[in-house]
Amino acid sequence: MATMLLQHLITFSRVVETGSFTRAAQALNLSQPSVTKHVSSLEAFLGIQLLDRDGKRIHLTPAGEAVYAYAKRIHQAVLDCQATVQAMKSPDVGLVTVGSVHTIGLYTLPDLLADFARAYPHVRLMVKTAPMAQTLDLLLRHEIDIGLVTAPVSHERVECVPLYEDPVLVVTSPEPRFPLPHPVVMEDLGRLPVIGYQRGSRYRSFVDSALEGLGIHPQVLMEFDSHEAAKAMAALGLGIALVPASAARRDLEEGKLVEVRVQGLPRIARTTCMILRRDGRLSPAAANLAQFIRERFHGHGQAAVRPAPAEPARTRGAAG
Incomplete structure (x- = not known):
């Protein structure tokens, strides 16, 4: 029902915008009877007339004007949702949240994240600094994607990756x-x-x-x-x-x-470590940063310290 209602709202909007059932049908690649049925079904669902038909001219009723405004907003929200989800499928865009103890956040993260940002300029980065126990808690509550701590962590839900001494x-x-x-x-x-x-x-x-x-x-x-x-x-x-x-x-x-x-x-x-949730639910961008961190320290030794x-x-x- 939800899918049908969305399509009916889109069809109704196109009729209003083109001023014609025929032109709306052409734009949507539908038959004119199908367009008419969509609008009629929408009116039946809402229990009110949305369009006045005066020969070949179409006029919005007061209810039609209200529904058209909502239909545009709903359609745009769906498009925005699709764009957001599509962005989350790419390692080159999206938001990644990093939790860090203060020492790492102050002395190690600036150079690390600056290099990552140069390589992936469209990924947004957010950093939350907190004591080690709170950083672990943020990770378990899914409030951060990646945690950086100054000692190994042993927890059944956490993978701990040693980075450097x-x-x-x-x-x-x-x-x-x-x-x-x-x-x-x-x-x-x-x-x-x-x-x-x-x-x-x-x-x-x-x-x-x-x-x-x-x-x-x-x-x-x-x-x-x-x-x-x-x-x-x-x-x-x-x-x-x-x-x-x-x-x-x-x-x-x-x-x-x-x-x-x-x-x-x-x-x-002390051994600086990266902590990740074992459920593996990382966006491509977050997984990319985690791999970037691994390679940064495992591939270049301990130059950072x-x-x-x-x-x-x-x-x-x-x-x-």
Whole structure:
């Protein structure tokens, strides 16, 4: 019934626009009796006359004018729906929503999405940043297509794709305001002033746990809720900061910070991962971005988080 009603509305609109049943039939590739039947069926369905027929001239009744306005809007809505669905079938157009923890959203996503946007300029991208648990929740509620998190996720409805390791670096100012041993050994991390991430955060808990496992209890001088603030204090020479390589890369390249190599310190790193729903319900555009992300990191190693060479005067000793 719905299909018939839509066709009857389209036929009725064409009769109004051409001013003739005959011309409407020609435009729709129908017989004139079929056009007449469509209009009559529509009038019967609505229970009111839509057209006045005065010889060969056709006039809209007041009800006909109202129905014609709705018929045009309905027909346009159907066309828009068809166009939207067709767009969703193509990897070159559509909307893709990415959820990300703040660190990835700030330091990794800008270059990544800029490159993707250059390759696929007609795909619209939306990014939502949130803590890791909330990013997972957004994915499960179908509010994002792809999630990017800083640790592996184990969930029966989620596929977790490791992308790269983001090592924790010890950094400070090229000219620190405190005595920096040469070389720096692991035990020094319990004596040097530390600019720390806020207590209770996932990152702070990860770093503290790794250091405590080595018998190191840092002297935290300041605590901040962002890597930018911690780096800024470290760049002023007030202490050392333990930050992800992805967050420190640009500051190291620009010489605002230097890496402090610590003898005996094992590699401490988090694994950045992409999370996807196992139901596989991705639009072609979203599936294309997921593949783009896979190839970006699996095909080019860890260039996105590789730190710049450290300043020799500050980095004697074994690599961390």
